[in-house]
Amino acid sequence: MTETGVDRFRKAILLLTLTGLIAGLALLAAGMGGIADIVWFAGVVPALTTLVVEIVSRLGRGEIGLDIVAALSMTAALVFGETLAAAVVAVMYSGGTFLESFAEGRARRDMHELLARAPRTATRHRNGGLEDVPLDLITPGDRLLIRQGDVVPVDGTVDALTAFVDASALTGESLPVRLGRGAEAMSGVTNAGEAFDMTATRGAKESTYAGIVRLVAEAQQSKAPMSRLADRWSLGFLAVTLAIATGAWWLTGDPIRAVAVLVVATPCPLILAVPVALVAGLSRAAHFGVLIKGAGPLETMSRIRTLILDKTGTLTDGRPxxxxxxxxxxxxxxxxxxxxxxxxxxxxxxxxxxxxxxxxxxxxxxxxxxxxxxxxxxxxxxxxxxxxxxxxxxxxxxxxxxxxxxxxxxxxxxxxxxxxxxxxxxxxxxxxxDPLREGAAAMLERLRRAGVVRVLLATGDRAEVAERVTGGLGFDGLRAGLTPDQKVLLVLSERKHGPVMMVGDGVNDAPALAAADVGVAMGARGAAASAEAADVVLLVDRIDRLGPGIEIAQASRRIALESVVAGIGLSVLGMIAAAYGYLSPVQGALVQEVIDVAVILNALRALRIAPKGPLPAERPARGG
Incomplete structure (x- = not known):
């Protein structure tokens, strides 16, 4: 099932439970309580069944979440005839999961292609003429024509006296490179000069460009999945809930007390408040030109400790x-x-x-x-x-x-x-x-104040070039002459210091962006590969938007945590009241509704988050 299919499925479950709750209330008001119980029961079953399947699946992966509390409360309420309470819990839970799905899926699309600029065909010399053939048909030894502006389709050697190529997408070198006769031309570079002939040395699947595609896919698969923020509280909250519910039943002999405790304990504040706060944070970040692809990357972004920057097109302007x-x-x-x-x-x-x-x-x-x-x-x-x-x-x-x-x-x-x-x-x-981007020094200082403790430069350019351009910026380390796979290794090795953010814009940065805890792409002019592989895309061509983006992520997470703590505290008080018999299951569900509203209103404060200090001003467009 695709991500869109999951969203639609969860929306359908929410509509079913909500329809069942409203229809049952209408039947109850009409004096048909027996039929209302049946309708409520029918409305709860789809949500409960879906929840049980998800719990089993997560337990199979070794994960324990707050879903168990919600399943127990709905099951207990149905078993002991408290169908209205079960229906209320089902509506709130299905609403929470739908909101969470929306938060995670915001601006995230399946990586349908690695690179929009990738060539699909090549022009091959054959029998005194030229023919366009699919890349799969190119074999070593074929003589190819590379026209001006063409992307070199496979690795090969230059046959012409000279060739002038733009290799910035692969090597990080911002200035065009001159290749002499017999020099190697890597797939993925662009012909920046006149047309030239080359002889293929590798097929498309073995060429440099295809290797980068595979690196991105492998790096994305190796990234550890992001656990939900609320689930980190799950074990403790589950233990407290079961202890209070079991104690109330054992001491009073009344199972309804336990049902009431479970209903009040339903973790809707956690399930609802967290995605609401994080979605609000996503919206605020986008307002300032920082597109964050989901609540998971936003939460991780708030805890970044190491920042790795590419040079060309990222720290520098990328244009001579x-x-x-x-x-x-x-x-x-x-x-x-x-x-x-x-x-x-x-x-x-x-x-x-x-x-x-x-x-x-x-x-x-x-x-x-x-x-x-x-x-x-x-x-x-x-x-x-x-x-x-x-x-x-x-x-x-x-x-x-x-x-x-x-x-x-x-x-x-x-x-x-x-x-x-x-x-x-x-x-x-x-x-x-290739000049340093405006505001780069101020950005690094701002990020250090926000909690980033290590800042490294990683570039495919030469060491002397990198040192000259970035002198005085106070990097904690400089790695030059790196290939795409070496950038991935650098990202993985830096994880021992904490969550790692990688910032880049070229094709050569895409694997490292995918491997990092948070990958950031320069979306205004960056390569499609980096934008697809990244978790965050800077919609304006200014790297100094990173500071406001991290500040918004930190504030959103702080508001989400405040909502979690407040929601748990109020739920525990409600559970104690229910254990002493002061709340029936339905009353407990209504109390839980009040708690939900309170924590959601608090979470919505994230819509008013403002970055600390002045926002970097937009640079006027270049004259032409």
Whole structure:
């Protein structure tokens, strides 16, 4: 039965019990008490049968929950003829389980596909022509054509002189990577340059991308199931209930006293208040751009002790930006950027588009280039407003202008140098880098105040790049050059310190997100795989929303616990009153209703939770 099927089934049980209760009350008012008892009995049976099946199933898994108290109260009430009390308990219990199912299923969908961008076919050279074939038909040795923008379907080696690929989804490297002839191209990377040929070295099922898919599935299956918050109180509450009910029957000889105790003890405050508080917390978190996929992840999120952050696209912006402009000769920085961006308008290269975006952000007017020629993996040449312009790698431009490569300031690790030649001379350089996200330092400080004791950086990027970008943030550890399976091992090893939260955005992060106690994906621009595998998705492209999200989770759990404690306390007082004969079973059910209302009203306070301190402001959209 699918999750949707479970929800529908529980809704049907609730409607049956509620209909039986109302119909029986109507019959009782009409003076047909005997028929009312039959209707109430009939209304209770479906709920009780379902409950017994669930109890047996959970006992088979070694779990003992508060469901046992509810089953005992309904069974005792039916056995001793207190059908109205049984009907009230059945309605409240079925209502509670439906609410809990709603809380757990909120925003959670079955992982129907790992990645929306996954290729389904490949273009293969065959008999002097090209054919599109399903991935399953690709075998090692096949020669494939990878068009611009295509995702590489299988692992292989590059046949072209150069290929330019965006590997950020797999390796965490934010800047495009140049591959020479014979270099390995991993499945899952995107062709960011001109079309190129490659020779397949593995079939689709054995390739890198397929391995990541399997890692996600295995990690999700290995994650320990989240126990319900209320069940942690079950053994003690069950023992107290049975002791009071047995004592009342044994001391008075009246089984109705025991029935009344069991009815009052029905754990509706626990079953209702917890999901209400947690659902309210889910709603509040979503209001601030933090989508939490269920009450279980929200509760776990409130107890996080270790935070593991990916770098590219998570801690950093994930898009190359100009950090400095070094102009030479008579060309000033503004003119250098204007001419370079004007020429780069003719290129779809990510770096070229970043240069164009920077010029537009400064309000520069860019003429339309002419006589443009793009050399894949090297650069672009053309004419802009009558001037000869070259933009590309330092070596490429240096060869074109007759200057030795390397005559420029030292480049910091992780930066990219773009040279610009104008009218046959080296006019300057644009230094580009992937900047740290705005508010990252403040976010880490806020999370430490919220109880996170360990913060680690885990990246597929090089160590020197990670150290340069994150210097001064005070990480408790830095792990660089990690593959997807190594990120999973890091998550599992950190569990000894407490619940672990992993934050990432790329395909390579998906297995670790699935393995973590709470996986958080950057949903605004992140890969579909990470969003599917994660328990939490940040709907706005700001990592500093993590702080408010954890604060809301903690407040929701605190309100849920307050409701549990208050509900148990009031129920115990009611049980004692019933044991002394002050409450009949029906009166006990009504008292329980009052307790239910009280704890639910308290749980609804979670709808007014506000994060501590100022909420990070939205950054304006990038100009274009």
């Amino acid at each position: 930006q100009i950090v400095s402009i070094d102009s030479h000769g008579d060309v000033n920085e503004t003119e250098l950027l204007r001419l370079a961006a004007a020429l780069d308008q003719a290129s779809r290269h990510p770096v070229a588009q970043a240069i164009v975006a920077a010029a537009r952000a400064r309000g520069l007017v860019m003429p339309v280039p002419s006589e443009v020629a793009e050399i894949p993996g090297e650069g672009v040449v053309g004419s802009v407003a009558g001037r000869s312009v070259i933009v590309g790698s330092d070596g490429f431009v240096a060869r074109r202008v007759g200057r030795r490569s390397g005559e420029h300031p030292a480049l910091a690790a992780g930066s990219l140098l773009v040279a610009v030649g104008i009218d046959g001379h080296m006019a300057g350089h644009l230094v580009m880098s």
